[in-house]
Amino acid sequence: MSFLVDPPMLVAAGAAIERLAPNESTARRAEIAVLATVLGFNTALYLNAPGLRWLWGSVGATSGRDFMMNSGVFRFEHRNPRARTNVAAVGMFAVCPLWVRLGRRLARRAAEGLEPARLVAAR
Numbered sequence: 001m002s003f004l005v006d007p008p009m010l011v012a013a014g015a016a017i018e019r020l021a022p023n024e025s026t027a028r029r030a031e032i033a034v035l036a037t038v039l040g041f042n043t044a045l046y047l048n049a050p051g052l053r054w055l056w057g058s059v060g061a062t063s064g065r066d067f068m069m070n071s072g073v074f075r076f077e078h079r080n081p082r083a084r085t086n087v088a089a090v091g092m093f094a095v096c097p098l099w100v101r102l103g104r105r106l107a108r109r110a111a112e113g114l115e116p117a118r119l120v121a122a123r
Helices: 006-020 024-046 050-057 064-070 083-094 096-111 116-122
Strands: none
Touching: 006 024, 006 096, 024 050, 024 064, 024 083, 024 096, 050 064, 064 083, 083 096
16 A cells, blocks of 8 residues: 555565465465555555545545655655656556565465575575
8 A cells, every 4th residue: 555565565465365275276366356456556546546535645645646655754756756756666566466476485485384584595
């Protein structure tokens, strides 16, 4: 729901999918559902969809794009973003599937008994 919150949320979703899905087919469908939901909301927020004012307004943001870019922490220009800002946003959207896959991988490794600190060495 924001570029700051999405990565840990998507990693957690991926871990939950890996632990709870009974088979790979169900896991893939769950991944698709999570990504469609997150990317749909994020795109609508970034484009300042008026129907989502309740969401961004409830956290004190001035627009959906302000919520996505600044998360109440940063002060990036959100009213008239430059082209490179929009390109960076597209990049953030593009890596969402990787965050979900990372969560699944971490959960799979944990189930195999590997400690998170050993994940890098285990590659």
